[in-house]
Amino acid sequence: MRFNMDNFRIEGTIYRPPVEADTFLLQITAGCTHNACRFCTMYREKDFHLIDESDVRFNLMEAQRISGIYKKPVKRIFLMDGDVFSLSADKLEAKIKEIRMYLPELEVISMYAAVRSIKTKSDEDLRRLQELGVNDLHIGYESGLDDVLAAMNKGTTVEDCITQVQRLKRAGIRHNATMILGLGGKGRGEESGLAAAEMINRAEPQMVRLMTLSIFDGCELAEDVKNGRFEEAGEKEILTEEKTILENLELPELHFWANHILNSTPVAGYVGQDREWMLERIEKSLEKVDDETFKKSFKRLHL
Template structure:
């Protein structure tokens, strides 16, 4: 059995069932992104989507039968997940893993499912909920200008059908930066989308890219992004530190001297300026991406603001040697948080790695190379 699935989903949707509603990205011009380059956007036929949902139901029934034969009290265990994959392939593994994580969350792919007509999207969401009554959370990606074109009433229809959250690539609140990276939206689009989404009772998650303005626009990027967050008050902001990838227009801009990427410390300083500038919001800050140097930088505003700034200040107060150790240790997967440096065995191991790196310039190249492997 087979269903069509897209290439990506947010890290927070790792345990979700993936249902592909559209293929690729209708904009597909962002200078930093290579995910859908050379791929044509299309809307999938409704019948194909509903058929995929039916296929998942049949696979789920097979997995549940396996679990009754092998799992304690019929539960889908990790062993059942592995056997389902080994015996039947990827789809069975994916569905079994979804059931293992509770079978309650669904993510609609690809980059901008909200572009589908509202009535059709309502039908898809309702069908998912009818086939899988345990599902209590359905989310999707959307572009800001697409969401802004929907009426608040349409978005409320989607929420009443069962849509829970919209993930949105904000990237920056600076119109200068948004234009530079060819995002195809404005700060006004972001705020109009936020007003309608939150007015409809949907959860909104904005993704922000520290470093996206380069050295040229770093301060503007931080301050104007903070200003848009202050005005929009999204439920979540998630940091996705920039890594300039080969094969993207931004990489060519970097080679041509039009864009100067930030080093690790500069990106952290930019994050501090942004975070310090947030006022009057009740937003949750999440740093759940491997490209973020300070992945422990998480909390809810306003209560956790000082604690999060303290994490940044603690890093910035490290000596140059300690910073180099943490940067390499974090990128090499030895450290997950600053406190991990207190482990003498880990610290010595990273020091050994550093001895193989010839000076600051070589360290920066090493860090860049490791980061590019993550995306």
């Protein structure tokens, strides 16, 4: 059941992973505690804060009412905005207990999670959250290259990310990774692809989601482009990076999801069973693509 979010009290723009399109979205916090990645414009208009409890309650009652009318219990929920996992384990536990009072058949509680927010939780905290239903966290790895992460002010390193997601795994919490094609800029496609594949192979997410870098006004990277400090990779290089990642993945069960609207060649499947046809499709695009013509005809306007 897909909820019409117009019926709910929401602060600002909604962002959620495409795979959560049919999940009930509940806003607990607004914004992102970091809010400083050079490529990101998602939460620039708001400072990180908790959503008013009366609005959270209103939305829960509305979800309860609608699911009652359609006799479809809510089993999965995605907590917004960008950084709910930054709340302490105690605060998260209290929120989850409140949510369960309205949606008692809830099974999975998903949300975005930053590496730094995992780090602040003990192994015991993570196990407790898993028992409460927290699972399928969405984590922005963004790049497998430390210098790119530093240049983009991501505030984390490759090793840090791998260490923290391994802790999640030991606590029984699955996660999905996001990587951004083209984040290394012009000339670093193949290198980025190899590093990304190595990172994914070590971190073992259940899904990797590839989206192509799109630089919107309002982020520092847009200024870098204007000032010549960052040169964007052409489409040929983007596709080469995507192909390199797919060729080098060693996880047959991994869901490879490169279906984002920002990608020119949408493919999605499991590495073990679908790699061949996905590679063929990317290679076909690679043979045909001309960077200049592509730039004029394919516009990346919004997330």
